[in-house]
Amino acid sequence: MVIAAPITGIAETATSPITDKRWHRLVVPGVVIIAIIAVGYAIGHEVPTWLDAHVKAKVDQAYQWTVLHGDTNWLFTDVFDPIGHAISWSTDHLLSLLRTLRWPGVLVLTALIGYRTGGQRAALTGVIVLSGCGLLGFWDHTMITLSLMLVSVVIALAVGIPLGIWAGLSDRAEKVMRGILDTAQVMPLYVYILPLVVVFGIGAPAAVIATIIYAVPPAVRITSLGIRGVAGTSTEVGSSFGCTGPQLLLKIRLPLARRAVLLGVNQVIMMAFGIVVYASLIGAAGLGNDVLTGLQKVDVGRAFAPGLAIVFAAIAIDRITTGQRPQRIVSDTVASRPGALLGRRFMMPLLAVGSLIAVAVVAKLLKADHFPSSLTVDVSKPVNDAADWVGRHFRKGVPIVGGTESFSDFVVINFLTPARDLLQHAAWYIIVAAVAAIGWASGGWRLGLVCGASFVGIGALRVWDLAMDTLSQVLVAVVISLLVAIPLGIWAARSITVERILRPLLDVAQVMPAFVYLVPVIFLFNVGRVPGVVASVIYAIPPGIRLTTLGLRQVPEAPREAAISFGATPRQELLKVQLPLATRAMMLAVNQTIIMCLSIVVVAALIGAGGLGLETVYGLTKKQIGQGTAGGLAIVLLAIVLDRITQAWGSRSNRRAGAQTWAQRRFSRGPGLTL
Amino acid sequence: MKKRTTRTARWLLAGALVAVAAGCGSDAKKGASPATDSGAAGAPITLAVNPWTGSAVNANVAKVILETKLNTKTTLLDIDENATWPGLDKGSIDAVLEVWPSGHAADVTTYIDQKKSVVKIGLLGPDAKIGWYVPTALLKDHPTLATWEGFKDPATAKLFATAESGDKGQFLMGDPSYVSYDEQIIKNLNLPLKFVVAGSEAALITAIQKATTDGTPLLMQFWQPHWLQSKVKLTQIKLPDVTDACLASAAAKDGKFACDYPVDHLFKAASAKLEAKNAKAFALLSKIQLTTDQQNEIASMVDGDKMTPEAAATKWIAANPAIVAAWLK
Structure with missing residues (x-):
């Protein structure tokens, strides 16, 4: 069941009408795969002991050296320490600026930014949602979190956009960066957070650097995509008029890629919010801390309230930076406006700033230092009550299906354990050969090579069995996620009401820190791998649903109308017209679901999933940085293999549709709310 | 293009104005330190709070005494126990009052024995x-x-x-x-x-x-x-x-362990820089000790009666002046 999909992939290739040429193409890879198996058989059933990259020992050595000698080395005293100090200085001052504006001022600022990027609607939504943080009683902590986020975001953009431009202009740069970006995005934070603390210091510096590492990839990718998306004719016109390289970039490419760059800004912010709780592990105060306190007391409500505040802050910032308002094209009428309007154009910013200062001053005079406590709502009690009720009624004794606990055992016994046994007991070379074969069938010999080599790499990291354990869990989680997401996505595509109901729920599922729902999940399901799978499913279904809906919505009207006019029932129209035409988006949904499941492997390990996730947790909790790094790299390799294979499926069906998978993919990645 | 540049410049200018205004409006609290019992203020202290009630209790007891008796501004920093050690090492955390030795053997070797950037400052009292x-x-x-x-x-x-x-x-x-x-x-x-x-x-x-x-x-x-x-x-x-x-x-570590867990004597640790930075605070933190019962008493005010750790610590200190006085000698 679990690996059925890839296998049918091969079967399809093999049995589809084979021309002579096609048949010839099967020979070489077939021989290679037989050769892999033969060599593997000669080596033995287990990963051989000489296949060892010694990652663990090397990393541990480097870490120990850093701890003992970091203080006196010039790299630390002259480079890292000043960086750390500069970051602390920035976050401190930004926080005092936010505090000086006081809550009315911050809300006005939100409204102004929202108005400028997205008009009245964005301004209003931003203000209302951000007020939610205050209503929950977390205004001050939200400001602490925001100051950290904003500093991280500014630096991430300052690094990411130039890199993105470079990647957009140079294929070689793009190739080199791709691997690094994949690693930065998938490598679990637990692996490198303690080294960052050692290098940059506890609190803001390490937290900001960690956030930057995590948030830079979307900035680079989306900028590069925007630059590449600029039509060739535009640049050709530029060249023919004699533009120099820098002129082409500054006057044609960048302005035309402006929308993509703005989207990059938005995605960076959303990614940054994904790290709030981790940042608090290393001494960055704010909302993350409140979530951890609730978790420590195993108090669902107390973790949920700050979690919700994080969601509100993220949504508010998302809405005021998405820029829904139609963007003015650079060369619009600004240049040709009569001089009379010049005054007004100068007035607007002045007016905005003036009102901001006025509000801040009034707030100061009225001593509106804290968000009025009379307005705050305590949600923790109702949440706890609700969680208790669910826990009492769904764990067992539900007619027919039993309850969540028996479901949990059912999944372990029938899916998780057999899948793990299959992957762990199979000889390692068989798995390598199978993965290489799937890669080759999906995207040609290059991909086959990458896949096979990645799995050999996992062997060399000395974490083979753990990787197979994690892979089995990820596959089960992906299957369950898709079984939930695709029907819901189809439903949402066919009913606007369903979509309206789902949208805020998906936003919450995507931004709510997983730490918040760990406790209820363990309470409902037995400790072990199932809670981990459930947490992955919660995290992975939003992109699945969104992409399915998007794909179906994007099916052009013409074929649908044609089908209807030929008397197709709604069911036929869905199954025979819409779904086939939306294959590309569906493949994208599969791809994103897999990446999401892999990116939450560590969190799953915190509730009993074990596997590679637990290895990386040791990176922080047992100071086994080497062990953590090996586990983290293996997760990255798994992600690369699964990502490239499913991407290849997408672009294969894409060739017919003629659109740009990669673009879609990147635009929808991350806890972005852009879809 | 030029128009765009000027537009950006205008907004930058506007932003600068806000910053300046903010600077002017910033609350000038400097100089207005709270009145306290004794003399000159010591250098401010940062204490680590690890994510469990006992740790919050000890740190808050120390904080209240440092602030009210020694006029030393004290910041409590919520942080993971493993990330605490690099903080002590750099001096960005001055002390942590409850370390469970079983989990930190490697840290003791690295930071206390080898690097000597962290020092043990006595046992906390309770055994775990x-x-x-x-x-x-x-x-x-x-x-x-x-x-x-x-x-x-x-x-x-x-x-x-x-x-x-x-x-x-x-x-x-x-x-x-x-x-x-x-x-x-x-x-x-x-x-x-x-x-x-x-x-x-x-x-x-x-x-x-x-x-x-x-x-x-x-x-x-x-x-x-x-x-x-x-x-x-x-x-x-x-x-x-x-x-x-x-x-x-x-x-x-020969894998032949086959008996009960030994008792853990919880201890306190401080940055090696603390003694030079604030000797009085160092002396106090070295002397602070709580019995298991005392720690439980304060912890139950926090967990049971839902008091904030600081309020619980204040209440306990007010009720036990003799113990506190002995620490301050």
Whole structure:
């Protein structure tokens, strides 16, 4: 069941009408795969002991050296320490600026930014949602979190956009960066957070650097995509008029890629919010801390309230930076406006700033230092009550299906354990050969090579069995996620009401820190791998649903109308017209679901999933940085293999549709709310 | 293009104006320090608070005394216990008042023994004890489970079986970072148990709460002192006595550990820079000691009566002036 999909992939290739040429193409890879198996058989059933990259020992050595000698080395005293100090200085001052504006001022600022990027609607939504943080009683902590986020975001953009431009202009740069970006995005934070603390210091510096590492990839990718998306004719016109390289970039490419760059800004912010709780592990105060306190007391409500505040802050910032308002094209009428309007154009910013200062001053005079406590709502009690009720009624004794606990055992016994046994007991070379074969069938010999080599790499990291354990869990989680997401996505595509109901729920599922729902999940399901799978499913279904809906919505009207006019029932129209035409988006949904499941492997390990996730947790909790790094790299390799294979499926069906998978993919990645 | 540049410039100018205005409007609190008992203010101190109530209690007791008696501004920093050590090393954290030695042997070697950037400043007072636990209610029907020998019987051990542990009984451990000899104990005592990691303390506590609510069997690693001990009834299982040979095998990491966990003497640690930075605070922090009962008393004000740790500490200090005075001598 679990690996059925890839296998049918091969079967399809093999049995589809084979021309002579096609048949010839099967020979070489077939021989290679037989050769892999033969060599593997000669080596033995287990990963051989000489296949060892010694990652663990090397990393541990480097870490120990850093701890003992970091203080006196010039790299630390002259480079890292000043960086750390500069970051602390920035976050401190930004926080005092936010505090000086006081809550009315911050809300006005939100409204102004929202108005400028997205008009009245964005301004209003931003203000209302951000007020939610205050209503929950977390205004001050939200400001602490925001100051950290904003500093991280500014630096991430300052690094990411130039890199993105470079990647957009140079294929070689793009190739080199791709691997690094994949690693930065998938490598679990637990692996490198303690080294960052050692290098940059506890609190803001390490937290900001960690956030930057995590948030830079979307900035680079989306900028590069925007630059590449600029039509060739535009640049050709530029060249023919004699533009120099820098002129082409500054006057044609960048302005035309402006929308993509703005989207990059938005995605960076959303990614940054994904790290709030981790940042608090290393001494960055704010909302993350409140979530951890609730978790420590195993108090669902107390973790949920700050979690919700994080969601509100993220949504508010998302809405005021998405820029829904139609963007003015650079060369619009600004240049040709009569001089009379010049005054007004100068007035607007002045007016905005003036009102901001006025509000801040009034707030100061009225001593509106804290968000009025009379307005705050305590949600923790109702949440706890609700969680208790669910826990009492769904764990067992539900007619027919039993309850969540028996479901949990059912999944372990029938899916998780057999899948793990299959992957762990199979000889390692068989798995390598199978993965290489799937890669080759999906995207040609290059991909086959990458896949096979990645799995050999996992062997060399000395974490083979753990990787197979994690892979089995990820596959089960992906299957369950898709079984939930695709029907819901189809439903949402066919009913606007369903979509309206789902949208805020998906936003919450995507931004709510997983730490918040760990406790209820363990309470409902037995400790072990199932809670981990459930947490992955919660995290992975939003992109699945969104992409399915998007794909179906994007099916052009013409074929649908044609089908209807030929008397197709709604069911036929869905199954025979819409779904086939939306294959590309569906493949994208599969791809994103897999990446999401892999990116939450560590969190799953915190509730009993074990596997590679637990290895990386040791990176922080047992100071086994080497062990953590090996586990983290293996997760990255798994992600690369699964990502490239499913991407290849997408672009294969894409060739017919003629659109740009990669673009879609990147635009929808991350806890972005852009879809 | 030029128009765009000027537009950007205008907004930058506007932003600068806000910043300036903010600077002017900034609350000038400098100089207005709170009135306190004694003389000159000491250099400000940062104390680590690790994520459990005991740690918050000790740190808050110290904070209140430092601020009211020594006129030393004290910041409490919530931080993971492992990230605390690099903080002490750099001096960005001045002290941590409750270290569980079992989990930090490597840190003690690296920072205290080798690098000497962190110093031990005495024992905190309470002793901690890790052990094997079952819900007390379970012993009514299965009295043999009070000692480890009761688990030798596969049929009894099977009471603890779950989907994850298969035929064997499940032994549950919480946070993988905590010290654990459980796998060795199981193997060396030949018990039909399977070691399962819950992944975090929260996961373990949830499992315990479930087991005690439902009355289902559960065998796990747990410890004293812990706030949960006052909420649910748990019984520690008697493991073979601690012997010198057993401790030696723990130190040698030879995998032959087969006895109960030794007692943990909680200790305090400070940055090596603290004594020079604020000698009075260093002296106070070195002297602070709480008994297990005293710590529990304050902790129950926090966990039971829902007071903030600072309010609880203030209340306890007001009620125990003699103890505090002795620390300040």
